[in-house]
Amino acid sequence: MKAHLTASALALGLAACATTPAPVDPGAVPDPYEDFNRQMFAFNNGVDKYALSPAATAYKTVTPEFARDRVGDFLNNLKSPVIFVNDVLQAEPHRAAETFYRFAVNTTVGLAGLWDVAEGWGVERHSEDFGQTLAVWGVDSGPYLVMPFIGPTNPRDLVGKGVDPAFDPLNWTEFAGDPDLDDHIAIGRRVLGALNTRVVLDDQIRQLNEQPEPYVALRRIYSSQRQAEIRNGRMQDESELYEDLPDFDEFDE
Amino acid sequence: MKRLTSPAIALAALAALALPAMADAKTESYVQKNASEVLASLNDPMLDADERTAKFNAYMDEFTDMKAVARFAIGKYARRFTPEELAHYEKVFREYALAVYENELDAYRGEAVVVKDSVDRSESDSIVNTVIKRQDGKDMDVRWRVLTRDNQYQVVDVALNIDGNLIWLGIEQRAQFLALLDRTNGSASALTAKIEEMKKNLESRSRSYGN
Numbered sequence: 001m002k003a004h005l006t007a008s009a010l011a012l013g014l015a016a017c018a019t020t021p022a023p024v025d026p027g028a029v030p031d032p033y034e035d036f037n038r039q040m041f042a043f044n045n046g047v048d049k050y051a052l053s054p055a056a057t058a059y060k061t062v063t064p065e066f067a068r069d070r071v072g073d074f075l076n077n078l079k080s081p082v083i084f085v086n087d088v089l090q091a092e093p094h095r096a097a098e099t100f101y102r103f104a105v106n107t108t109v110g111l112a113g114l115w116d117v118a119e120g121w122g123v124e125r126h127s128e129d130f131g132q133t134l135a136v137w138g139v140d141s142g143p144y145l146v147m148p149f150i151g152p153t154n155p156r157d158l159v160g161k162g163v164d165p166a167f168d169p170l171n172w173t174e175f176a177g178d179p180d181l182d183d184h185i186a187i188g189r190r191v192l193g194a195l196n197t198r199v200v201l202d203d204q205i206r207q208l209n210e211q212p213e214p215y216v217a218l219r220r221i222y223s224s225q226r227q228a229e230i231r232n233g234r235m236q237d238e239s240e241l242y243e244d245l246p247d248f249d250e251f252d253e
Numbered sequence: 254m255k256r257l258t259s260p261a262i263a264l265a266a267l268a269a270l271a272l273p274a275m276a277d278a279k280t281e282s283y284v285q286k287n288a289s290e291v292l293a294s295l296n297d298p299m300l301d302a303d304e305r306t307a308k309f310n311a312y313m314d315e316f317t318d319m320k321a322v323a324r325f326a327i328g329k330y331a332r333r334f335t336p337e338e339l340a341h342y343e344k345v346f347r348e349y350a351l352a353v354y355e356n357e358l359d360a361y362r363g364e365a366v367v368v369k370d371s372v373d374r375s376e377s378d379s380i381v382n383t384v385i386k387r388q389d390g391k392d393m394d395v396r397w398r399v400l401t402r403d404n405q406y407q408v409v410d411v412a413l414n415i416d417g418n419l420i421w422l423g424i425e426q427r428a429q430f431l432a433l434l435d436r437t438n439g440s441a442s443a444l445t446a447k448i449e450e451m452k453k454n455l456e457s458r459s460r461s462y463g464n
Contacts (some may be wrong), residue, residue: 047318212447216432228416235419246325
């Protein structure tokens with residue numbers, strides 16, 4: 001493997017010497033485990049094609065859009081405690097207050113979260129997770145990874161995924177008389193969440209698969225989108241924003 | 254003297270800092286005028302679909318340097334393609350790019366382009382920041398990269414700000430084209446076949462949405 005990488009690096013180096021210096025690519029994502037990641041990407045595509053997509057199509061057929069919206073709002077509301085804890089851990093009191101307010105309003109006025117009333121009242125949903133919290137704390141993402149069933153990620157976000165369930169009160173709840181009920185609820189949430197999300201993303205997944213290199217497209221989109229989420233949707237500083245744009249005339253006549 | 258020097262240096266430093274953000278009024282008005290005309294061509298109720306596409310394409314040909322964009326999208330392969338391969342690729346790319354831009358801009362149902370400001374990367378390379386106003390109130394933050402050559406302005410890339418994620422359409426396209434070309438040993442026919450397939454998919458989607 002090492003020899004292969006060295007040979008590739010040498011070949012790249014020679015190619016670069018033979019032509020002009022490699023142009024800057026502001027969205028380039030280091031991918032040292034690309035062979036493994038591509039295999040996992042192909043595996044996930046197979047799972048999507050033969051299991052998730054048909055199941056989501058069936059789910060879409062039997063549920064009207066209104067019902068799917070209620071399911072989406074309900075599941076999003078259940079995530080509020082995890083978002084709230086991460087808002088606090090990131091020292092974002094304003095966003096924490098928004099999450100608390102949204103949870104209180106949607107759980108009561110929104111009938112157990114079935115309606116996102118708070119959004120209608122001008123307090124929009126935002127997402128947070130422990131992977132983002134680690135990033136805010138200065139932890140490096142590590143290399144790009146694609147994991148089976150999880151999809152694009154990195155070591156930092158994987159740790160985040162492992163920690164977030166600890167912030168979820170539903171995972172700590174034991175139901176008297178039915179000790180397995182909490183596990184069943186957790187599985188139900190995941191299955192329903194996966195189906196609902198797959199239906200919402202159907203168009204985007206189809207467009208991604210039509211791209212010349214869906215693997216490369218997803219790697220770039222995931223990484224830049226994740227960075228934007230970590231910045232809470234704020235743009236980079238204007239002075240840095242355009243610094244790395246590639247030269248346009250390099251390969252012109 | 255010393256007293257005078259310090260404020261002068263401070264002013265000079267401020268001016269130097271302000272330089273990259275200085276709005277090039279000509280570039281800004283170029284984007285304002287042309288982008289508005291392009292949007293107007295999409296919103297003109299007097300035109301049927303074919304007339305609209307023809308008018309839109311004519312504006313885009315003036316507004317953008319499609320040849321430069323096409324070559325940028327294949328990077329080093331622009332020198333490796335044969336002249337015939339390059340000519341065919343540029344033709345296919347132009348048709349696809351125009352279809353993409355028409356589809357994207359049409360999807361915004363934008364009414365007006367409002368220039369916010371601009372940033373000069375160099376004397377001949379500027380970014381113009383605009384907002385496309387929409388009827389539904391969901392205004393779009395769109396940035397135009399404009400190059401000046403022989404005193405002529407031309408747009409070479411467009412960026413969309415999606416929730417703080419600035420996506421340059423040309424750069425994203427280039428990353429994928431290069432990956433495909435690297436994988437296929439620089440095959441021009443593999444790339445042009447893929448671009449033609451993408452254009453067909455785009456057109457069939459547009460038709461199914463009733464555009």
